[in-house]
Amino acid sequence: MLPFNQSELSHQKALSLFPGGVNSPVRSFQSLGGNPLHFASSKGAYLFDVDGRSYLDFCSSWGPLILGHQHPFVLECLQRQMNCGLTFGATSDVELQLGECVQEFMPQLELLRFVCSGTEATMSAVRLSRFLTGKRGLLKFSGCYHGHYEDFLVQSGSGVLTQGIDSLSSSSPTLVVPYNSQPPVLEQVLEEHGPSLAAVIVEPVAANMGLISPEKGFLETLRSCCDRFGILLIFDEVMTGFRVHPGGASVLFGVQADLWTLGKILGGGLPAAAYGGRREFMSQVAPSGDFYQAGTLAGSPLPMAAGLATLRVLKEEKGWDRLERLGVYLDSLFEKHLPDLAYHRVASFFSFFPGLKRIPSCFEDLSDLDRVKFQRIYWSLLNKGIYLSPSPYEVNFLSLAQSKEDLFFFVSSLKESCKEIKVN
Numbered sequence: 001m002l003p004f005n006q007s008e009l010s011h012q013k014a015l016s017l018f019p020g021g022v023n024s025p026v027r028s029f030q031s032l033g034g035n036p037l038h039f040a041s042s043k044g045a046y047l048f049d050v051d052g053r054s055y056l057d058f059c060s061s062w063g064p065l066i067l068g069h070q071h072p073f074v075l076e077c078l079q080r081q082m083n084c085g086l087t088f089g090a091t092s093d094v095e096l097q098l099g100e101c102v103q104e105f106m107p108q109l110e111l112l113r114f115v116c117s118g119t120e121a122t123m124s125a126v127r128l129s130r131f132l133t134g135k136r137g138l139l140k141f142s143g144c145y146h147g148h149y150e151d152f153l154v155q156s157g158s159g160v161l162t163q164g165i166d167s168l169s170s171s172s173p174t175l176v177v178p179y180n181s182q183p184p185v186l187e188q189v190l191e192e193h194g195p196s197l198a199a200v201i202v203e204p205v206a207a208n209m210g211l212i213s214p215e216k217g218f219l220e221t222l223r224s225c226c227d228r229f230g231i232l233l234i235f236d237e238v239m240t241g242f243r244v245h246p247g248g249a250s251v252l253f254g255v256q257a258d259l260w261t262l263g264k265i266l267g268g269g270l271p272a273a274a275y276g277g278r279r280e281f282m283s284q285v286a287p288s289g290d291f292y293q294a295g296t297l298a299g300s301p302l303p304m305a306a307g308l309a310t311l312r313v314l315k316e317e318k319g320w321d322r323l324e325r326l327g328v329y330l331d332s333l334f335e336k337h338l339p340d341l342a343y344h345r346v347a348s349f350f351s352f353f354p355g356l357k358r359i360p361s362c363f364e365d366l367s368d369l370d371r372v373k374f375q376r377i378y379w380s381l382l383n384k385g386i387y388l389s390p391s392p393y394e395v396n397f398l399s400l401a402q403s404k405e406d407l408f409f410f411v412s413s414l415k416e417s418c419k420e421i422k423v424n
Ligand SMILES: *Cc1c(COP(=O)(O)O)cnc(C)c1O
Pocket: 116, 117, 118, 119, 120, 122, 145, 146, 147, 148, 203, 208, 236, 237, 238, 239, 263, 264, 273
């Protein structure tokens, strides 16, 4: 094993402070059969641990760092904001600027509300759907993750899947259906349960069970059935927002939701999220309506400034085009060097699936995923200076700080690791 002496010391201390030594489960490396690294600093495409080792980072803090670590313009805007004030507990112009910027990319958010985490955004969108429809039921898809609100934690992706926890029993009121269910099946379920369903919530590209694209007709069927049966459609774009397309998944696939949630990139590495949608729905939120939702630090100036700076750089530097070019190059590397490893990419998301013969189209297709092989690949890559998202179910991220050389180094290292442990 590697001499992670300082990380090990820090981890032992952390165990006496935090449950499992962490403040979010997947960080614990439990599913990888080891202890987590502790990090000291970061820059560009790299993370530096407390033992002084450096790692090419594909976790990107789980998505927010689409520009890479410590982007100079983001830091400059944060410094400028810090000189003006950390928080006012009142509305400030930087909220308006980020709000306008979001609307420029996603005009479908006619009204929006800033909150502090993705979970708050999805939870609020579901609560609002219940308020608007007068119904309680919720339908989600297996393997999709929408945060840690009770109603989402049934057959959930991300850490729930990684840790093998399912906190809701089969008595859960949430209805769960496989991702990419065929249109006739979906229609039947939605017709049958329509009278009790307030909302259908979906990741329009599923990125919390590896990476799974919606098949043609899936999102379209959800849209038409929600209209027919009086159900609100929520696109959880906490992952996909500002990543799969400047206008989000709705624009990429040409399907509109009723409510959207955003997070991750929205805060540029600081905690910010949002929910929004049609004016007639969002105008029910207090104080313009009677749906109560509030936040002490909602719209706080620093996350607003970091998000705004991130979106400005993405726009001015044609970030999405550059990321797509990196992605196409990554595809060509996988095809050339690892043709037998199941690999999938959408925009600047990618996943690979040891043990699978083809890329999955729903959570149920992941049953043959070889978690032991993934573990061994993981530690081997870490040893070579590459930090992936620490779970086979978590997606990996390209960032603007990475170069073609970085991607070449990654794929050739992965090829070596696979050879060492005889994967494919
Ligand atoms: C990360 C994520 C969330 C939860 O966001 P937090 O900020 O971690 O609460 C919700 N939905 C999706 C799709 C996510 O990827």
